[in-house]
Amino acid sequence: MSERVIPGRTGGLISLGAADALWAGLTTGSAVPTVSAVFTCSPADARVGYVLLGGRVVVTVKASGGQWSVAEIEVRRxxxxxxxxxxxxxxxxxIGPFGGAPKKECNETTLLRWRRRITGELQELGEPERAERREGGRASHLAGIDWRRILVEQTRGRTARTWLLPRAVVRLLDAAAYAETQWLQAARTRQGSTAVTEPPLQARAADGRQTTSPDCGAAPLRPYNGELQGHLYSALSRKPGTSRKVAGWTCAICRTAPAAVLDHCHEHGYVRAPVCHSCNTQERPDHLYSNDIRVASRYTRLFDTHTADWLRHWHRCPGCRARTTLPLPHLAAWTAHIACRSLRPTHRDARSSRARKPCGVLRVSWTGSQNAPGSCLLTVAVDFCPSGEHRVLAQVPYREAAKRFGTWLxxxxxxxxxxxxxDRLDGLPARIRPVIADTTGEGLALF
Structure with missing residues (x-):
């Protein structure tokens, strides 16, 4: 039986059982599904001194009598x-699986590398005996989130599987991983310091005990102001300390989440800006093959609702900015989504007699490359047409596509x-690099 929360003790210490019940009650109507045993179920471990709830670190303390407790106000926040x-x-x-990612041991006491944790647990589901032994059959959680309830699994063929989560949840887990990293770094700094200082932020329990705030010692994120402009990714990715420096910036696109990777132009090799995992995923083209991409629904955001922000981000690359164009995969997606929008047929929506919806799924492929623009041709087609009548919508030469984009820009x-x-071609390489298809989602963009 779960413990009842004692009323009138907001800001005081409560037991882990009471904190579990409080969390479950407060998040019942949340759009993000949660679990009830956030303090007593893996990977939470009160003995390490903290538990992750959403994007927040909640400190655990050993109160009188040896009982582990938490501050009620932190659970409510x-x-x-x-x-x-x-x-x-x-x-x-x-979020996985990514075949090219190196295998590393997962630290069961931390949330770091939560993508690897999810991949490992999903692969473990095929072994019933191991899954049943784990936690006595109780499902683990991530930062109090029941990710299994919102996980989407897509299957291609008989064996290929892809796992996906809503972008808002991915950003929340990334924020939790960042908060945990900052807390651990601050804890190591406090342990290594010989000076005894009183923490700047405290939560005082009802019995007079104090707990250190999870925000104590965490370095504030700084906005990105073009400090890496003109730098080549190949040089920065080999420079010691680059990943730590990147983690100190906020994402240059959403400006809210901590940056995690350096987004860069795969054609010209220049760094665009530090971005979070979520924005990096949103920006990456959906490659079917090295010269073939699926025009996903997220391009509505890239080219319609948040156009200026994304164009400014892509043109942080000196090569794209000087030539007033986009990398070939992005230009191909723009051509299909914007320039050929009027050519896409519609079909009657079965749910409504008057409504119509766009035909099938847009796909664009190309022959040749941007290195030989005279012979590069973009072909815009429709996949999965309900009636099977629509195939190729248009064939657009590269130079015409680039000209249309310049006018639209x-x-x-x-x-x-x-x-x-x-007029800004100085310093650009004489021959730009060929397109690099990032088909695995990891490796080229990550440190």
Whole structure:
């Protein structure tokens, strides 16, 4: 039987059982599904000094009598933050499996590398005996989130599987991993210091005991202001300390989550900006093959609702900015989504007699490369047409696509267009690099 929360003790210490019940009650209506045993179920371990709830670190203390406890006010704050998260179940991010990722041991006492933890547990589901022995049959959670209830599994063929989670949940887990990293670094700093100082932020329990705030010692994130402009990714990725420096910035796109990777132009090799995992996934083209991409629904955001921000981000690459264009995969997606929008047929929606919906799924492929623009041709086609009648919609030469994009750029984002142009070709490589298809989702963009 779970313990009842004692009323009138907000801000005081409560037992782990009471904290479990409090968390479950406060997050009942949350868009992010949670579990009830957040303090007593893996990977939570009160003995390490903290538990992750959403994107917040909640400190655990050993109260009188040797009982582990937490500050009730911190549980309430974490629940309020989680309840404020809005989830779009159609906006999904691939989280695995990634065949090219090196295998590393997963530390069971931390949330770090949560993607590897999910992949490992899902692969373990095929071994019933091991799964049943784990936690006595109780499902583990991540930062109090019941990720299994919102996990989407897609299967291609008989064996290929892909796992996806809503983008809002991915950002929440990334924030939790960052908060944990900062807390652990601050804890090591406090342990290594000989000076005894009183923490700047404290939560005082009802019996007079004090607990260190999870925000204590965490370095604030700084906004990205173009410090890496003009740098080559190949040089920065080999430079010691780069990943630690990147983690100190906020994402240059969403400006809220901590940065985790350096997004870079795979054609010209220049760094664009430090971004979070979620934005890096959203920006990456959906390669079917090295010269073939699926035009996903997220391109509506990239080219419609948040156009200026994304164009400014892509043109952080000196090569794309000087040539007033986009990398070939992105230009191909733009051509299919914007330039050929009027060519896409519609079909009657079965759910409504008057409504119509776009035909099938857009796909664009190309022959040749941007190195030989005269022979590069983009082919826009429709897959999965309900009637089977629509195939190729248009064939657009590369130079025509680039010209159309330049015209559209000047109308849509004049400030971005004004900063671009052929007068800024100094210092660019004489021969730009071929397209590198990032088909695994890891490796090329991660440290």
């Amino acid at each position: 974490a629940a309020a933050e989680l309840n404020a998260v809005e989830v779009d179940c159609q906006d999904l991010v691939r 000047a109308e849509t984002a004049p400030a971005v267009a004004a900063a671009a142009g052929p």
